[in-house]
Structure formats: C-alpha cells, structure tokens
Amino acid sequence: MKTLIIVSHPSVLESGSQQFLIQSLPDDEEITLHILEETYPNGDIDIKKEQKLLVNHDRILFQFPFYWYSSPPLLKKWQDEVLTEHFAFGYRGNKLKDKEFGLILAIGLPEKEYKTGGREGFSISELTKPFQAMAKKTGMIYLKPLTIFQFSYMSEKQKKALLIEYQQYISLEQPITLKSREEWLLKELEKTPQETLATEDALFILEEVREVIEDNRIELDELKLHLDNYDDK
C-alpha cells in the first residue's frame, strides 16, 4: 500500500510538531512525504503533477495545524485547483474512488474543549465536515483522523506513543485492531537495529518478547472462541 502525506504549514521548519512527525516517518515503507509550501513557495501548483501523485497512491493523508477550524491557505488552494471535475468528481471523475483519506491534525487546545459545553463547543468530527464531504464526493473512504492535541505540552512518554501511533496510522491496514498492532510490532521488532541496543542479551530478550506476545494472542483467541460458543447456544 502506498501512502501520500500532504503536509501544509506556513513555516514547517519552525514547527515542533511537524518536525517531530517528519522525523518519525518509518524508513522503509512506501511513503511519499509532500510538503506543499516547500514544493510551491510561490503558490503556483502544478496540477497535473499533483493529480498524478494522487493516482499513484492508495492512502491520501492531509497533515496540518488546525487553524480556524480548517487548513492553512495553500492546502485549500490545492484542493480548489487539484480536485477538478472529471478527475475527482463529476462525469468520469473517479480517479480517487476507493482510495483512503485521512487527516493528521495538530491542535492547539486540549481535547476536552472540543465538545458541547467546552470552550470550542464543537467536536472535531463536526468541525472537519468539509473534509468528510470532500472524501464522500470523491468516493474516498474517510479514516478516523489522527488528532494531536497540544503537542508542546506532551511528555516524552506521550511523544513516543505518538511516534508509534503515527507510524501505524500511515502504514497499517484499516481498521487498526489489537491483533494488527501486535503483528506490526512483531515485524518492527524484527527489523530494529541491534547496534543501538546496549546489552548482548538483547536478541534473546526480544525473542522472549515475541513468544509472550504470540502466547498472549493464542490465549485471547481461545477465550474469544469459548465466548462465541456460548453466544451460539
């Protein structure tokens, strides 16, 4: 599966959250990182090139800071110019059909404010309706967004959890389940470089970890099977 990440930020180099995400990208996945402001500093978008990029990928992600309940201006301009009739919608405009579409949002306020009665008063699901409508009109499958609230206040532990969540959001098949995350982690552990692990026993420990994860899975599946048997009665 090929993933296209379209980043829009007026000063991406100075953004702590955007830099963190960019550095977090896995090294060996089929991922294209596309920063609009770097590619088009003058704002002149190459429409044909952008449409080709879209066609060549299966999962399209918009990554941006959530300014005034929307994207930075260049991403809006990109939508206006690239998602044309006969390409993205309308007669024979089916080039994006069945692709996956998701949002990766950096949000300045805490999550609790995005609900009725909160300071913002509306949920992220309500505020992102135009993007949902865009996905619907173009026939794309709308994924649950990856929302990052108050990145600068995150602890190191939270940031590391975000790094893995981000990698999984980009590369894992949807819907993401406990089982699919287990499989993903096992694969990643296999690939992880040994030279940055301090102890000589690291390989042995990681092998033990694998066994425990796999044993736990067997146990979970057996429990589910028992439950299913009772449900059938």
Place this chain on the structure above:
Amino acid sequence: MEENQWVKNQLRQLEKESQDYKQKALLQETLALLLEQEKREEQLKGELDGTLWSPGNWSS
C-alpha cells in the same frame, strides 16, 4: 500472563539503554501492548465468567 513480569522488566531496561529514539518508542509501545493484551484477557475472562453464571445458560 502475570508471570511475564521478567519480560516486561527487560523491555523497560532495553528501552532505557537504547541509543535510538525510534527504537525507544518501539520498545515502550511493545510494553504498552503487552499490558493491553493482559487487560483484554481480563475483560474476556470476566465476560466468560458472566456468561457462565447467567441464568439464561443454566438450562443447557
């Protein structure tokens, strides 16, 4: 699953000593996954318990 304490401690240690940030993240979240699996197991066991004790299942 509780007897896996040794593995969890080793994972914590590996993370602490790793010299690579992405690797640290991977090890931290592997530990988190183990804990999640244990929680899921408890939930399923509880559900199974509840099902076994439900009067609806006594007739069979």
